[in-house]
Amino acid sequence: MRISELSAHAGIPVPTIKYYLREGLLPEGERSAPTQAAYGEAHVERLRVIRALIAAGVSIAETRRVIGALDAPHESAHALLGAAHSAITPAPDGSLDLSAASGVVEGLGWKPGMCDEAVLHEVARALRGLESAGFEVPAATMPVYLKSIRDIADAEIAGVPTESAEAAVRYVVLGSVLVEPLLLALRRVAQQVASAERFGRQQE
Amino acid sequence: MRISELSAHAGIPVPTIKYYLREGLLPEGERSAPTQAAYGEAHVERLRVIRALIAAGVSIAETRRVIGALDAPHESAHALLGAAHSAITPAPDGSLDLSAASGVVEGLGWKPGMCDEAVLHEVARALRGLESAGFEVPAATMPVYLKSIRDIADAEIAGVPTESAEAAVRYVVLGSVLVEPLLLALRRVAQQVASAERFGRQQE
Numbered sequence A, B: 001m002r003i004s005e006l007s008a009h010a011g012i013p014v015p016t017i018k019y020y021l022r023e024g025l026l027p028e029g030e031r032s033a034p035t036q037a038a039y040g041e042a043h044v045e046r047l048r049v050i051r052a053l054i055a056a057g058v059s060i061a062e063t064r065r066v067i068g069a070l071d072a073p074h075e076s077a078h079a080l081l082g083a084a085h086s087a088i089t090p091a092p093d094g095s096l097d098l099s100a101a102s103g104v105v106e107g108l109g110w111k112p113g114m115c116d117e118a119v120l121h122e123v124a125r126a127l128r129g130l131e132s133a134g135f136e137v138p139a140a141t142m143p144v145y146l147k148s149i150r151d152i153a154d155a156e157i158a159g160v161p162t163e164s165a166e167a168a169v170r171y172v173v174l175g176s177v178l179v180e181p182l183l184l185a186l187r188r189v190a191q192q193v194a195s196a197e198r199f200g201r202q203q204e
Helices: A003-012 A013-020 A042-055 A060-071 A077-088 A097-107 A117-132 A142-158 A167-198 B002-012 B013-024 B039-053 B060-071 B077-088 B098-108 B117-132 B141-158 B164-197
Strands: A030-033 A036-038 B030-035 B036-038
Touching: A003 A042, A013 A042, A030 A142, A030 A167, A042 A060, A042 A167, A042 B117, A060 A077, A060 A167, A060 B077, A077 A117, A077 A167, A077 B060, A077 B164, A097 A117, A097 A142, A097 B036, A097 B164, A117 B039, A117 B060, A117 B117, A117 B164, A142 A167, A142 B141, A142 B164, A167 B077, A167 B098, A167 B117, B002 B039, B060 B077, B060 B164, B077 B117, B077 B164, B098 B117, B098 B141, B141 B164
Parallel strands: none
Antiparallel strands: A030 A036, B030 B036
């Protein structure tokens, strides 16, 4: 189909599609004439993924890297998970002290070398953010975080489909990125429910 | 102290402090002369909170609203939680279908009217994001999300300090915002650990 048909089919304006092409998010169509290209179902599908990532608050640059992870030849679901994470994780920050972070993630079953440096740096960065605001996670709460988050990750990794590499790629890459807003939103609802139960709902 | 001393004390450049003053993030100092204002420990403390929120990726506009929640007269820890959440939650989106979201959050113990509309809309928005990318949370995974997130919220709400209103405000407002990056980073580490255990660590 032509770009105008792709636009109608995907419900996305032509200038937006051209922007995604320029940004390298969408692969070029097949040249059918010097000024015309043909697009297929793969483009429609890719547009859905791009829109979902951007709607989830992923930046254009990160979206490009996540898309790259979807397209990259991959050796294993594990390598793929690393690629998905590094697409959305800032580069390691040498100024961070990793000892506190290492101590915390040991509670997840982590051992040295078991995950990418960048992801460990993310934990250190989050801990530094809490510390610099003078906020301390209560001693009784941290073990609940570690157990609950490990339970979540276990369920997610147990669910990685193994019947096709393509299904595994989609699941790992999109699941790690797109589920984040869901978990944060669920936490806010759960906090309000737990708070209503503890303190009583007040009319505001 | 003067603005130059506040700058030295907090380790933040004077132009940045002036920017925060203009943006309404930092309250004006007490006028000591027509062109001079005096700042105190409360300003140092407030600067720490501003820096931590911004470092956590909270926008200037959202930081202003979180700060507003810290300053607002509040009636209860529960009302405060609502104020903190609405500071960082986009306005409700009328185009969202809340029925699927309501069905999901019932698994958290939610009943109609038990939380702010905006927070429920966040769940609906996250579910729409997953759906529009063609990603489905496996049926076995969703109950684990709900149980784990409810456990996290229970521990957090149980930890709300009740000895002083100020301590409760800090805990609720900063805890709900600043812990988010920690939980997401822990999830990435836990996914890599669970993945290494399931698929075996590969040298990349």
